[in-house]
Amino acid sequence: MPKLTIDGSEIEVENGLSVLQACEQAGIEVPRFCYHERLSIAGNCRMCLVEMERAPKLIASCAMPVGEGMVIHTDNEKVRTARENVMELLLINHPLDCPICDQGGECDLQDQAMAYGGDKGRYAEEKRAVKDKDFGPIIRPFMTRCIHCTRCVRFTEEVAGTADMCGTYRGDFTEIGTYVEKAIETELAGNLVDLCPVGALTSKPYSYTARPWELKKTESVDVFDAVGTNIRVDTRGNEVLRVLPRLNEDVNEEWLADKGRYAIDGLKAQRLDRPYVRKDGKLQPATWDEAFAVIAEKLNGLDGSKFAALAGDMVDAEAMFALKSLADALGSKNIDCRQDGAALDASKRASYLFNTTIAGIDEADACLIIGSNPRWEAPIINARLRKRYINHGFVPAVVGENLNLTYKTEHLGETADVLQSILDGSNAYAEVLKNASKPMLIIGQGALVREDGAAIMAAAKEIADKYGFVVEGWNGFNVLHTAAARVGGLEMGFVPSEDGMDTAAIANGGAEVIYLLGADEIDTSKLSNSFVIYQGHNGDAGAQCADVILPGAAYTEKDGSYVNTEGRMQYGYQATFAPGEAKEDWTIIRALSEVIGKTLPFDNLIQLRAKLAEVSATFANPEEIQAAAWEDFGSKGDIAATPLCSPIANYYMTDPVSRVSKTMAQCTEALINPQQRTGTNG
Incomplete structure (x- = not known):
């Protein structure tokens, strides 16, 4: 563990951390725009410049790994001047939109310009303008405000897995957008609004509605799926104006699926207000x-x-x-x-729980998905699976529809009788499960709602027993629910x-x-x-x-x-x-x-x-997961050789609230109907 000195104080940190992370551990704030804890390092904004002794110039602290004996200065005259200059460059083309910008009051650019910027601007030429684009019914872009931090690009590529966003052109002509103007095709698009530090990407349904200081904030839980995403409900008077995610590393990290975020306008439609x-x-x-x-x-x-x-x-x-x-x-x-x-x-708890736990996905080294489309049934869990796919390289196998789940999968077949070939070892994926130290399977409602659902459950139980899914300290048998x-x-x-x-x-x-x-x-x-x-x-x-x-x-x-x-x-x-x-x-x-x-x-x-x-x-015991005993469940029987499919045909309309939501109707028209016309589901 290297030791380094930051602003005169010696600190010991773990290997692999960046200088910026070390500064945070020392309780020292370093400004940043492009850096985000859950995204790859970009080093675009240069706002996090600090001085490192014996270095020929200031370093970008987000991209510099810590080293033994480093001496870092984060608040001397040289660093302060550099930050003022960087802020001045960022503001050269940024419009004076603060009075009308939805980001006002919770804008990183405002906050950091106040804390680290200069007191005057020297740029007299005309500001550059960028044509606004159409990103669909959820995101309202004002790309003239964009500072090219590329958080949105990295999120869609790394977390959402759709690679919708990109940078085009170069130098002063650089623009962030989609390759071809279209709606952003991910169930996690609303998180782009949270990530954007400057108000270039704002919430279209919430546009020009309220300022953050007008809102009362209430902690709650998302009920549009069974993930239990932690949310914050923002209200003014007796009206719900927006829903934002709350941090919970064990459940949703800091993400929120679009239905839970934007279906809230359905709470005002077709309400029953009297007997x-x-x-x-x-x-x-x-x-x-x-x-x-x-x-x-x-x-x-x-x-x-x-x-x-x-x-x-x-x-x-x-x-x-x-x-x-x-x-x-x-x-x-x-x-x-x-x-x-x-x-x-209901009498066998292990037969209906996601026993691995959501956070436990991060430890799995093999995954078998049976009759489920986690991208639509639980976008947050699907993002965890993609995270594990990227970090560990495991390739989940799918029995059911061959869908684009945003990560590479091995399609074993559409019919449930494939499970028998896994059981008898004739399927090649059986070897993967056999060699895995922490395998997991996810059985979805698409398998369990069938007439042979109990037989499929029994077959999944047999697979779990045969290939060591349940051992001391690990239970890899999981049921993915769709109902809160x-x-x-x-x-x-x-x-x-x-x-x-x-x-x-x-x-x-x-x-x-x-x-x-x-x-x-x-x-x-x-x-x-x-x-x-x-x-x-x-x-x-x-x-x-x-x-x-x-x-x-x-x-x-x-x-x-x-x-x-x-x-x-x-x-x-x-x-x-x-x-x-x-x-x-x-x-x-x-x-x-x-x-x-x-x-x-x-x-x-x-x-x-x-x-x-x-x-x-x-x-x-709130927030505590009670471990379930591993016991026999399911009923052995014949499994029909018919395709397995998810019970969700339209992610954006699955319940009484989302079915009357104007925003969800717009998402259906923009994102689901075109897919149905082209015969795709992802």
């Missing part, structure tokens, strides 16, 4: 008392076996637990949280007992009264003979078939807990109030239980969470 009751074949506005009275009349004397409940994909754990408690009180065993009918056994509520529901046992009805039976009209808690992904065409209670926040499929509608709160409008695909429980906090007469979901169910004479044993959120913690240690 409704169907009268004479039409839904009519009603009061809460009227709605509860109609439900109570229907439930009065009803046998528990004729009541069923389904939980949707974006529901918080508290609401699901309240509904499960209500079903138990009514004597019903007909409950399910698996809207898609996936073959998941799914693992929480499985943890609390929101599934039918042996003689209870599952989703298929319930959706087939098997119950006299059906309670849909945000459940919109089922076929509702066969529910006409059932009395349907729908509780949710957007008027989607469930509301259309309902006899009573109870307006609930969206994820930004309530305190709730969510368990991600790896079994990590995290809290989301209320950022705004629900519109109109809508209420928090668990409070609706608690109030209904009192009306029907089945009062639930909790009166507030603290009491409810205490009951929930008794059910599973997962709910008692």
Whole structure:
């Protein structure tokens, strides 16, 4: 470990660090524009110049490795003058857009010009202008502001894996853009706005909306997939204006998928803001008392076996637990949280968790993907797989659709019977798994929702056992979920007992009264003979078939807990109030239980969470992943020789919120429809 002296203080650092990183460890700030911790070194901006004794000139600290005995000066006259000169050069062509720029108030260029720039400019010639380009419905570019830091270029190439951005021309004519003007084709495009230090790339849906100091910031969790991405919800008044990622190295690092970032305008469309009751074949506005009275009349004397409940994909754990408690009180065993009918056994935790953990991907040296498109099902996890592919060089193998996952893959075949050839060793990839020290597999919902899903699960379990996927300190068996509520529901046992009805039976009209808690992904065409209670926040499929509608709160409008695909429980906090007469979901169910004479044993959120913690240690230990015991699961049987495919046909429209989002509709038109016309999916 080399020792060096920085501004008179000796410090010992690890080998391989740059001088800039060493300065940060010493608590010394070094300005920079092009340098970013998660991107390769570019050395473009020269803002990080420092003096190194015995060097003929100032050095770019981001690109200089530390060495034994180095003596670094970061704040002498020579360095200060250099920084002023660099800042002056950067501002030569930068327009005076600050009063109208969306980056104002959180702009690195503003901050560093104030801290390190001079007090006057000497450039009198006309500023260069660059024609604005069309980057699609998410990014609004103002390329005259660009300082050529190339963060965007490196992000699309290294993290997103699409290489959409590039630099063209040279010298004073250099421009950053796409090779051919087109929409940026990545599900992580919104991160370019966060990375851009100067406001050259801004958020198109958020343009000219607010200044950062006007916004109230609330920590929460993204519910548009099962990754559990940590987010910050920015609101003004009672309106959600933007969503940004929060740093969590174990989950999302500092990235956020586009749907979680930009589908929020769907929270303002088709909202259910008051109760409704169907009268004479039409839904009519009603009061809460009227709605509860109609439900109570229907439930009065009803046998528990004729009541069923389904939980949707974006529901918080508290609401699901309240509904499960209500079903138990009514004597019903007909409950399910698996809207898609996936073959998941709630009694065997290892069979439904991403056991490797998301951060554990960084240790894997082989990966088998079965019936999944992680690029659309979990873009953040896909970015982790690409990161491992780049850093380690492992090439994942795919059984299913041959898609562009942004990294090189080995396509073993489209049909599920390929798994048998891996098991018997006749497939060449079996040798790769055999020689791997930490192999992992990812089985997606595309494999589990099939009729032979349990048999595919059993085959995947056999592969894991045969090739040493599970050893001391390592479990390489992973299920990739697509629903934020799914693992929480499985943890609390929101599934039918042996003689209870599952989703298929319930959706087939098997119950006299059906309670849909945000459940919109089922076929509702066969529910006409059932009395349907729908509780949710957007008027989607469930509301259309309902006899009573109870307006609930969206994820930004309530305190709730969510368990991600790896079994990590995290809290989301209320950022705004629900519109109109809508209420928090668990409070609706608690109030209904009192009306029907089945009062639930909790009166507030603290009491409810205490009951929930008794059910599973997962709910008692936020942010801690409870290890799952490795045991037998799945059901051996015949596997059909039919292609495996992801259940997601359109990444931008998968739930009641994104389906009514204007931005997601624009993304579908710009990014999905052209791909369908050309027959590609990536």
